[in-house]
Amino acid sequence: xxxxxxxxxxxxxxxxxxxxxxxxxxxxxxxxxWYRQDPGLGLRQIYYSMNVEVTDKGDVPEGYKVSRKEKxxxxxxxxxxxxxxxxxxxxASILAGGTYNEQFFGPGTRLTVL
Amino acid sequence: DAKTTQxxxxxxxxxxxxxxxxNHSTISGNEYVYWYRQIHSQGPQYIIHGLKNNxxxxxxxxIITEDRKSSTLILPHATLxxxxxxxxxxxxxxxxxxxxxxxTGTSLTVIP
Numbered sequence: 001x002x003x004x005x006x007x008x009x010x011x012x013x014x015x016x017x018x019x020x021x022x023x024x025x026x027x028x029x030x031x032x033x034w035y036r037q038d039p040g041l042g043l044r045q046i047y048y049s050m051n052v053e054v055t056d057k058g059d060v061p062e063g064y065k066v067s068r069k070e071k072x073x074x075x076x077x078x079x080x081x082x083x084x085x086x087x088x089x090x091x092a093s094i095l096a097g098g099t100y101n102e103q104f105f106g107p108g109t110r111l112t113v114l
Numbered sequence: 115d116a117k118t119t120q121x122x123x124x125x126x127x128x129x130x131x132x133x134x135x136x137n138h139s140t141i142s143g144n145e146y147v148y149w150y151r152q153i154h155s156q157g158p159q160y161i162i163h164g165l166k167n168n169x170x171x172x173x174x175x176x177i178i179t180e181d182r183k184s185s186t187l188i189l190p191h192a193t194l195x196x197x198x199x200x201x202x203x204x205x206x207x208x209x210x211x212x213x214x215x216x217x218t219g220t221s222l223t224v225i226p
Binding site for chain 2: 004031033035037040041042043044045048050054056058059088090092101102103104105106107108110
């Protein structure tokens with residue numbers, strides 16, 4: 001089944017404790033992206049990757065890092081989480097080239113930073 | 115600056131057409147408009163996208179004005195399962211890649 005998976009789905013942590021949220025897709029998509037969703041603000045793009053070893057900042061990259069060492073994986077790293085990073089996070093992937101049709105989203109990771 | 119503007123909420127009677135508007139007045143010539151919907155807090159689901167021509171698929175129709183400053187998503191026969199938050203999105207291409215800008219969404223309630 002074509003899908004984007006994220007782990008963990010729920011995470012409660014404390015300020016300053018480094019964490020990684022994993023994202024994996026099995027569709028051989030070139031483009032992958034991370035979003036955060038906060039009430040009243042819709043989804044905002046954090047980072048995106050056009051392909052392996054190619055990443056770039058989205059609208060709200062502060063406090064986050066990413067890496068793209070393999071095509072299928074795009075982990076999101078919070079080196080020193082803070083309470084303002086409490087949010088619902090979505091990973092997504094899309095087949096690049098052409099008109100970038102359907103973007104597939106993962107199920108979301110709900111992060112709480114105390 | 116918001117790339118897209120949507121009304122926060124709308125109601126629609128079951129079986130009637132739902133027309134969801136979106137303003138994207140700063141859109142450039144090569145920037146696509148996408149529509150997604152989200153049910154509860156699940157991952158958003160793709161509906162349709164377009165550049166300048168009107169588009170139709172099995173889910174919906176997308177009407178883009180000639181000046182491309184606004185668009186309308188049309189769900190031709192709304193059902194209760196269409197109750198969701200609908201997002202209008204602009205894809206902006208730069209020399210570093212493609213960025214997607216979501217609006218704040220319209221919460222559509224389909225009423226029996």
